[in-house]
Amino acid sequence: MKHIPPSGLAVVESRWWKHSNMSIAPLLDVSCNMFDAGPLSFHYEMANSAVAFQEAIPRIAAMGHIKYLYIAAHGNKEGIECYNGDLVSRAEISNIISNATFNRTALRGIHFGVCDFGSYENLAAIALDNRKLAWVSGYSRRADWLGSAALDMQLFYHLLGSHETEPHSRIEDAAKAVKTLAEGACREFGISICVRRGAQPANLMEEE
Template structure:
Protein backbone atom coordinates (compact mmCIF):
# COMPACT_ATOMS: atom_id res chain seq x y z
CA UNK A 1 0.00 0.00 0.00
CA UNK A 2 1.08 3.59 -0.54
CA UNK A 3 2.31 5.91 2.16
CA UNK A 4 -0.26 7.81 4.21
CA UNK A 5 -0.50 11.54 3.27
CA UNK A 6 -1.12 12.64 6.87
CA UNK A 7 1.49 14.04 9.22
CA UNK A 8 0.94 14.56 12.94
CA UNK A 9 2.84 17.31 14.74
CA UNK A 10 2.14 17.22 18.47
CA UNK A 11 3.34 18.90 21.65
CA UNK A 12 3.15 17.55 25.19
CA UNK A 13 -0.26 18.16 26.69
CA UNK A 14 0.60 18.11 30.40
CA UNK A 15 3.73 18.79 32.45
CA UNK A 16 3.13 15.62 34.49
CA UNK A 17 2.12 12.60 32.49
CA UNK A 18 0.92 12.93 28.92
CA UNK A 19 -1.59 11.83 26.34
CA UNK A 20 -0.95 11.44 22.64
CA UNK A 21 -3.03 11.21 19.49
CA UNK A 22 -0.38 9.04 17.87
CA UNK A 23 -2.24 5.79 18.58
CA UNK A 24 -5.35 7.13 16.85
CA UNK A 25 -3.45 7.74 13.65
CA UNK A 26 -1.69 4.39 13.92
CA UNK A 27 -5.14 2.78 13.92
CA UNK A 28 -6.27 4.80 10.89
CA UNK A 29 -3.04 3.98 9.03
CA UNK A 30 -3.28 0.28 9.88
CA UNK A 31 -6.90 0.05 8.70
CA UNK A 32 -6.58 2.01 5.48
CA UNK A 33 -2.93 1.47 4.53
CA UNK A 34 -2.13 -1.86 6.22
CA UNK A 35 0.77 -0.17 7.97
CA UNK A 36 0.42 1.62 11.33
CA UNK A 37 3.68 3.51 10.83
CA UNK A 38 3.19 4.82 7.27
CA UNK A 39 2.53 8.40 8.42
CA UNK A 40 4.99 10.94 9.82
CA UNK A 41 4.82 11.72 13.52
CA UNK A 42 6.85 14.51 15.12
CA UNK A 43 6.81 16.40 18.41
CA UNK A 44 7.58 20.04 19.04
CA UNK A 45 8.26 22.03 22.20
CA UNK A 46 8.59 25.63 20.98
CA UNK A 47 8.63 27.79 17.85
CA UNK A 48 12.12 26.67 16.88
CA UNK A 49 11.30 22.95 16.93
CA UNK A 50 7.95 23.60 15.21
CA UNK A 51 9.81 25.41 12.44
CA UNK A 52 12.28 22.56 12.03
CA UNK A 53 9.55 19.92 11.88
CA UNK A 54 7.31 21.78 9.43
CA UNK A 55 10.23 22.45 7.12
CA UNK A 56 10.88 18.69 6.97
CA UNK A 57 7.22 17.88 6.40
CA UNK A 58 6.96 20.41 3.59
CA UNK A 59 9.77 18.65 1.74
CA UNK A 60 9.16 14.96 2.44
CA UNK A 61 7.29 14.26 -0.85
CA UNK A 62 4.50 12.62 1.17
CA UNK A 63 2.68 14.98 3.51
CA UNK A 64 -0.47 16.58 2.12
CA UNK A 65 -2.47 17.04 5.32
CA UNK A 66 -0.94 18.44 8.48
CA UNK A 67 -2.56 17.73 11.85
CA UNK A 68 -1.33 20.14 14.53
CA UNK A 69 -2.09 18.78 18.01
CA UNK A 70 -1.53 21.15 20.92
CA UNK A 71 -3.22 23.67 23.21
CA UNK A 72 -4.66 26.80 21.68
CA UNK A 73 -6.58 30.00 22.24
CA UNK A 74 -7.74 32.91 20.13
CA UNK A 75 -4.21 34.22 19.54
CA UNK A 76 -1.67 31.46 20.23
CA UNK A 77 -0.96 27.75 20.10
CA UNK A 78 1.64 25.72 21.96
CA UNK A 79 2.37 23.38 24.86
CA UNK A 80 2.20 26.09 27.55
CA UNK A 81 2.15 29.84 28.13
CA UNK A 82 5.94 30.02 28.30
CA UNK A 83 6.27 28.53 24.81
CA UNK A 84 3.20 30.08 23.22
CA UNK A 85 3.49 30.61 19.47
CA UNK A 86 1.41 33.39 17.93
CA UNK A 87 -0.75 32.72 14.92
CA UNK A 88 1.46 35.12 12.95
CA UNK A 89 4.52 33.03 13.80
CA UNK A 90 2.72 29.80 12.87
CA UNK A 91 1.63 31.28 9.54
CA UNK A 92 5.12 32.53 8.78
CA UNK A 93 6.65 29.16 9.67
CA UNK A 94 4.12 27.34 7.49
CA UNK A 95 4.59 29.72 4.57
CA UNK A 96 8.33 29.12 4.62
CA UNK A 97 7.91 25.35 4.98
CA UNK A 98 5.27 24.99 2.25
CA UNK A 99 6.97 26.88 -0.58
CA UNK A 100 6.55 23.85 -2.86
CA UNK A 101 2.76 23.74 -2.17
CA UNK A 102 3.02 20.13 -1.00
CA UNK A 103 0.82 20.63 2.09
CA UNK A 104 -2.79 21.10 1.00
CA UNK A 105 -4.68 21.16 4.28
CA UNK A 106 -4.17 22.16 7.91
CA UNK A 107 -6.26 20.54 10.64
CA UNK A 108 -5.97 22.39 13.95
CA UNK A 109 -6.35 19.85 16.72
CA UNK A 110 -6.42 22.75 19.16
CA UNK A 111 -9.07 24.56 21.16
CA UNK A 112 -10.51 27.94 20.17
CA UNK A 113 -8.72 28.27 16.83
CA UNK A 114 -11.12 26.85 14.24
CA UNK A 115 -12.93 30.10 13.58
CA UNK A 116 -13.42 32.35 10.57
CA UNK A 117 -10.85 34.91 11.74
CA UNK A 118 -8.07 32.33 11.97
CA UNK A 119 -9.12 30.68 8.71
CA UNK A 120 -9.09 34.03 6.94
CA UNK A 121 -5.68 34.82 8.42
CA UNK A 122 -4.20 31.60 6.99
CA UNK A 123 -6.15 31.08 3.78
CA UNK A 124 -6.28 34.62 2.43
CA UNK A 125 -2.51 34.85 2.67
CA UNK A 126 -1.52 32.97 -0.47
CA UNK A 127 1.99 32.34 0.81
CA UNK A 128 0.71 29.44 2.94
CA UNK A 129 -0.40 27.61 -0.25
CA UNK A 130 -3.18 25.94 1.78
CA UNK A 131 -6.41 24.80 0.13
CA UNK A 132 -8.34 24.23 3.34
CA UNK A 133 -8.27 24.62 7.12
CA UNK A 134 -10.35 22.82 9.74
CA UNK A 135 -10.65 23.08 13.49
CA UNK A 136 -12.75 23.93 16.54
CA UNK A 137 -14.22 27.30 17.42
CA UNK A 138 -14.72 26.34 21.08
CA UNK A 139 -12.87 24.55 23.85
CA UNK A 140 -12.85 20.79 23.23
CA UNK A 141 -12.78 17.84 25.61
CA UNK A 142 -9.60 15.86 24.84
CA UNK A 143 -11.33 12.49 24.44
CA UNK A 144 -14.30 13.88 22.48
CA UNK A 145 -12.00 15.86 20.22
CA UNK A 146 -9.72 12.89 19.60
CA UNK A 147 -12.70 10.71 18.65
CA UNK A 148 -14.02 13.38 16.25
CA UNK A 149 -10.57 13.81 14.72
CA UNK A 150 -10.17 10.08 14.24
CA UNK A 151 -13.48 9.86 12.37
CA UNK A 152 -12.54 12.75 10.08
CA UNK A 153 -9.15 11.28 9.23
CA UNK A 154 -10.59 7.80 8.71
CA UNK A 155 -13.10 9.20 6.21
CA UNK A 156 -10.38 11.27 4.55
CA UNK A 157 -8.09 8.23 4.30
CA UNK A 158 -10.87 6.28 2.55
CA UNK A 159 -11.15 9.05 -0.01
CA UNK A 160 -7.40 9.31 -0.59
CA UNK A 161 -7.09 5.54 -1.08
CA UNK A 162 -10.03 5.44 -3.50
CA UNK A 163 -8.78 8.53 -5.32
CA UNK A 164 -5.36 7.06 -5.93
CA UNK A 165 -6.82 4.15 -7.89
CA UNK A 166 -8.98 6.34 -10.12
CA UNK A 167 -7.91 7.02 -13.69
CA UNK A 168 -10.68 9.53 -14.30
CA UNK A 169 -12.72 11.77 -12.06
CA UNK A 170 -10.07 12.24 -9.40
CA UNK A 171 -11.13 14.46 -6.52
CA UNK A 172 -9.15 17.52 -5.52
CA UNK A 173 -7.67 17.74 -2.00
CA UNK A 174 -10.26 20.40 -1.24
CA UNK A 175 -13.14 18.16 -2.39
CA UNK A 176 -11.89 15.18 -0.38
CA UNK A 177 -11.58 17.31 2.76
CA UNK A 178 -15.11 18.65 2.27
CA UNK A 179 -16.56 15.17 1.79
CA UNK A 180 -14.74 13.85 4.87
CA UNK A 181 -16.07 16.75 6.95
CA UNK A 182 -19.59 16.18 5.61
CA UNK A 183 -19.40 12.50 6.58
CA UNK A 184 -18.13 13.46 10.03
CA UNK A 185 -20.93 15.88 10.89
CA UNK A 186 -23.52 13.45 9.55
CA UNK A 187 -22.26 10.86 12.04
CA UNK A 188 -21.49 13.30 14.86
CA UNK A 189 -23.68 16.43 14.61
CA UNK A 190 -22.33 17.56 17.97
CA UNK A 191 -18.94 18.15 16.39
CA UNK A 192 -20.32 21.46 15.13
CA UNK A 193 -23.18 22.17 17.53
CA UNK A 194 -21.18 21.44 20.70
CA UNK A 195 -17.59 22.27 19.77
CA UNK A 196 -17.94 24.49 16.73
CA UNK A 197 -16.10 22.22 14.31
CA UNK A 198 -15.86 23.78 10.87
CA UNK A 199 -13.86 23.50 7.67
CA UNK A 200 -12.89 26.54 5.61
CA UNK A 201 -11.84 27.20 2.03
CA UNK A 202 -10.86 30.27 0.02
CA UNK A 203 -12.70 30.44 -3.27
CA UNK A 204 -13.36 33.24 -5.74
CA UNK A 205 -11.48 35.67 -3.51
CA UNK A 206 -13.70 35.03 -0.49
CA UNK A 207 -13.72 32.74 2.54
CA UNK A 208 -16.26 29.92 2.50
CA UNK A 209 -17.07 27.25 5.06
CA UNK A 210 -19.28 24.25 5.68
CA UNK A 211 -21.13 26.17 8.42
CA UNK A 212 -21.60 29.92 8.11
Protein backbone atom coordinates in the same frame (compact mmCIF):
# COMPACT_ATOMS: atom_id res chain seq x y z
CA MET B 1 15.65 2.85 2.29
CA LYS B 2 13.55 5.97 2.77
CA HIS B 3 10.15 5.36 4.35
CA ILE B 4 7.17 7.15 2.80
CA PRO B 5 4.00 7.22 4.93
CA PRO B 6 1.24 5.82 2.66
CA SER B 7 -1.39 8.12 4.18
CA GLY B 8 0.43 11.34 3.22
CA LEU B 9 -0.28 12.55 6.76
CA ALA B 10 2.17 14.20 9.14
CA VAL B 11 1.54 14.98 12.81
CA VAL B 12 3.25 17.60 14.97
CA GLU B 13 2.15 17.21 18.59
CA SER B 14 3.13 19.10 21.74
CA ARG B 15 3.18 17.31 25.08
CA TRP B 16 -0.15 17.82 26.80
CA TRP B 17 0.49 17.46 30.53
CA LYS B 18 3.51 17.11 32.81
CA HIS B 19 2.45 13.86 34.46
CA SER B 20 0.84 12.17 31.45
CA ASN B 21 2.07 10.54 28.26
CA MET B 22 -1.29 11.04 26.53
CA SER B 23 -0.89 11.21 22.75
CA ILE B 24 -3.08 11.18 19.68
CA ALA B 25 -0.62 8.83 17.90
CA PRO B 26 -2.25 5.52 19.00
CA LEU B 27 -5.64 6.80 17.85
CA LEU B 28 -4.25 7.67 14.43
CA ASP B 29 -2.75 4.19 14.22
CA VAL B 30 -6.29 2.83 14.38
CA SER B 31 -7.67 5.25 11.77
CA CYS B 32 -4.82 4.67 9.31
CA ASN B 33 -4.72 0.91 9.81
CA MET B 34 -8.35 0.71 8.72
CA PHE B 35 -6.91 1.17 5.22
CA ASP B 36 -4.32 -1.59 5.71
CA ALA B 37 -1.66 1.12 5.73
CA GLY B 38 0.42 -0.91 8.15
CA PRO B 39 2.95 0.40 10.68
CA LEU B 40 4.53 3.83 10.26
CA SER B 41 1.55 4.89 8.13
CA PHE B 42 1.96 8.54 9.12
CA HIS B 43 4.91 10.78 9.94
CA TYR B 44 5.04 11.82 13.61
CA GLU B 45 7.05 14.41 15.52
CA MET B 46 6.83 16.20 18.86
CA ALA B 47 7.37 19.95 19.18
CA ASN B 48 7.41 21.36 22.71
CA SER B 49 8.59 24.90 21.96
CA ALA B 50 8.09 27.65 19.40
CA VAL B 51 11.54 26.92 17.97
CA ALA B 52 10.62 23.27 17.52
CA PHE B 53 7.44 24.19 15.58
CA GLN B 54 9.40 26.65 13.45
CA GLU B 55 11.90 23.93 12.57
CA ALA B 56 9.52 21.01 12.07
CA ILE B 57 6.83 22.48 9.81
CA PRO B 58 9.09 23.69 6.93
CA ARG B 59 11.05 20.46 6.99
CA ILE B 60 7.88 18.35 6.85
CA ALA B 61 6.37 20.48 4.08
CA ALA B 62 9.52 19.95 2.01
CA MET B 63 9.32 16.16 2.20
CA GLY B 64 7.37 16.05 -1.06
CA HIS B 65 4.88 13.33 -0.13
CA ILE B 66 3.10 14.94 2.83
CA LYS B 67 -0.37 16.16 1.81
CA TYR B 68 -1.92 16.83 5.21
CA LEU B 69 -0.55 18.29 8.43
CA TYR B 70 -2.22 17.70 11.79
CA ILE B 71 -1.09 20.04 14.57
CA ALA B 72 -2.13 18.81 18.03
CA ALA B 73 -1.54 21.04 21.06
CA HIS B 74 -3.14 23.25 23.67
CA GLY B 75 -4.08 26.71 22.49
CA ASN B 76 -6.20 29.81 22.76
CA LYS B 77 -7.72 32.38 20.40
CA GLU B 78 -4.32 33.96 19.84
CA GLY B 79 -2.27 30.88 18.93
CA ILE B 80 -0.70 27.56 19.87
CA GLU B 81 0.44 27.01 23.45
CA CYS B 82 3.62 24.92 23.52
CA TYR B 83 4.46 22.62 26.42
CA ASN B 84 7.34 24.86 27.55
CA GLY B 85 5.02 27.87 27.76
CA ASP B 86 5.79 29.50 24.40
CA LEU B 87 2.89 30.96 22.43
CA VAL B 88 3.05 30.71 18.64
CA SER B 89 0.71 33.45 17.40
CA ARG B 90 -1.56 33.24 14.38
CA ALA B 91 0.70 35.60 12.44
CA GLU B 92 3.75 33.48 13.30
CA ILE B 93 1.94 30.28 12.34
CA SER B 94 0.85 31.77 9.02
CA ASN B 95 4.38 32.99 8.29
CA ILE B 96 5.87 29.59 9.14
CA ILE B 97 3.43 27.87 6.79
CA SER B 98 3.91 30.49 4.07
CA ASN B 99 7.68 30.09 4.17
CA ALA B 100 7.31 26.32 4.29
CA THR B 101 5.10 26.22 1.18
CA PHE B 102 6.92 28.91 -0.81
CA ASN B 103 8.92 26.25 -2.63
CA ARG B 104 7.54 23.08 -4.17
CA THR B 105 5.36 21.17 -1.72
CA ALA B 106 2.58 18.56 -1.76
CA LEU B 107 0.97 20.02 1.38
CA ARG B 108 -2.69 20.86 0.71
CA GLY B 109 -4.47 20.82 4.06
CA ILE B 110 -3.83 21.60 7.73
CA HIS B 111 -5.98 20.62 10.71
CA PHE B 112 -5.45 22.37 14.05
CA GLY B 113 -6.39 20.03 16.89
CA VAL B 114 -6.02 23.08 19.13
CA CYS B 115 -8.66 24.48 21.51
CA ASP B 116 -10.13 27.92 20.74
CA PHE B 117 -7.72 28.71 17.90
CA GLY B 118 -9.81 27.51 14.96
CA SER B 119 -12.22 30.41 14.54
CA TYR B 120 -13.32 31.18 11.01
CA GLU B 121 -11.35 34.43 11.18
CA ASN B 122 -8.08 32.71 12.11
CA LEU B 123 -8.48 29.86 9.63
CA ALA B 124 -9.57 32.12 6.78
CA ALA B 125 -6.57 34.40 7.37
CA ILE B 126 -4.18 31.44 7.19
CA ALA B 127 -5.90 30.15 4.05
CA LEU B 128 -5.68 33.57 2.35
CA ASP B 129 -2.00 33.94 3.31
CA ASN B 130 -1.12 30.49 1.93
CA ARG B 131 -2.42 30.04 -1.58
CA LYS B 132 -1.14 26.48 -2.01
CA LEU B 133 -3.42 25.20 0.76
CA ALA B 134 -6.81 23.87 -0.35
CA TRP B 135 -8.22 23.86 3.18
CA VAL B 136 -7.58 24.69 6.84
CA SER B 137 -9.64 23.39 9.78
CA GLY B 138 -9.85 23.63 13.56
CA TYR B 139 -11.93 24.30 16.68
CA SER B 140 -13.18 27.71 17.82
CA ARG B 141 -14.16 26.53 21.30
CA ARG B 142 -12.65 24.78 24.30
CA ALA B 143 -12.86 21.06 23.52
CA ASP B 144 -12.72 17.95 25.66
CA TRP B 145 -9.47 16.12 24.82
CA LEU B 146 -10.97 12.71 24.11
CA GLY B 147 -14.07 14.08 22.39
CA SER B 148 -12.11 16.32 20.05
CA ALA B 149 -9.52 13.60 19.41
CA ALA B 150 -12.35 11.24 18.40
CA LEU B 151 -13.69 13.90 16.01
CA ASP B 152 -10.19 14.39 14.60
CA MET B 153 -10.00 10.66 13.91
CA GLN B 154 -13.36 10.73 12.10
CA LEU B 155 -12.19 13.65 9.99
CA PHE B 156 -8.96 11.96 8.93
CA TYR B 157 -10.60 8.56 8.50
CA HIS B 158 -13.05 9.99 5.95
CA LEU B 159 -10.45 12.26 4.36
CA LEU B 160 -8.00 9.41 3.78
CA GLY B 161 -10.82 7.05 2.76
CA SER B 162 -12.32 9.38 0.15
CA HIS B 163 -12.28 8.08 -3.42
CA GLU B 164 -12.00 11.62 -4.78
CA THR B 165 -8.65 12.76 -6.15
CA GLU B 166 -8.89 16.56 -5.85
CA PRO B 167 -8.05 18.06 -2.42
CA HIS B 168 -11.25 20.17 -2.32
CA SER B 169 -13.44 17.17 -3.12
CA ARG B 170 -11.73 14.96 -0.52
CA ILE B 171 -12.21 17.47 2.30
CA GLU B 172 -15.82 18.03 1.22
CA ASP B 173 -16.42 14.29 1.58
CA ALA B 174 -14.88 14.35 5.06
CA ALA B 175 -16.86 17.42 6.11
CA LYS B 176 -20.16 15.84 5.05
CA ALA B 177 -19.33 12.65 6.93
CA VAL B 178 -18.43 14.30 10.25
CA LYS B 179 -21.49 16.57 10.07
CA THR B 180 -23.70 13.53 9.57
CA LEU B 181 -22.06 11.25 12.13
CA ALA B 182 -21.09 13.76 14.83
CA GLU B 183 -23.35 16.79 14.43
CA GLY B 184 -23.49 17.45 18.18
CA ALA B 185 -19.71 17.35 18.65
CA CYS B 186 -19.17 19.57 15.62
CA ARG B 187 -21.51 22.16 17.10
CA GLU B 188 -20.16 21.80 20.66
CA PHE B 189 -16.52 22.22 19.66
CA GLY B 190 -17.17 24.83 16.95
CA ILE B 191 -15.31 23.07 14.17
CA SER B 192 -14.71 25.04 10.98
CA ILE B 193 -13.29 23.72 7.72
CA CYS B 194 -12.28 26.62 5.47
CA VAL B 195 -11.75 25.98 1.77
CA ARG B 196 -10.48 28.37 -0.86
CA ARG B 197 -13.32 29.58 -3.10
CA GLY B 198 -12.79 32.83 -4.89
CA ALA B 199 -11.77 35.87 -2.87
CA GLN B 200 -13.09 34.66 0.48
CA PRO B 201 -12.74 31.16 2.00
CA ALA B 202 -15.98 29.25 2.62
CA ASN B 203 -16.73 27.28 5.80
CA LEU B 204 -17.90 23.80 4.79
CA MET B 205 -19.45 23.25 8.22
CA GLU B 206 -21.96 26.04 7.58
CA GLU B 207 -23.09 24.70 4.21
CA GLU B 208 -26.11 22.45 3.73
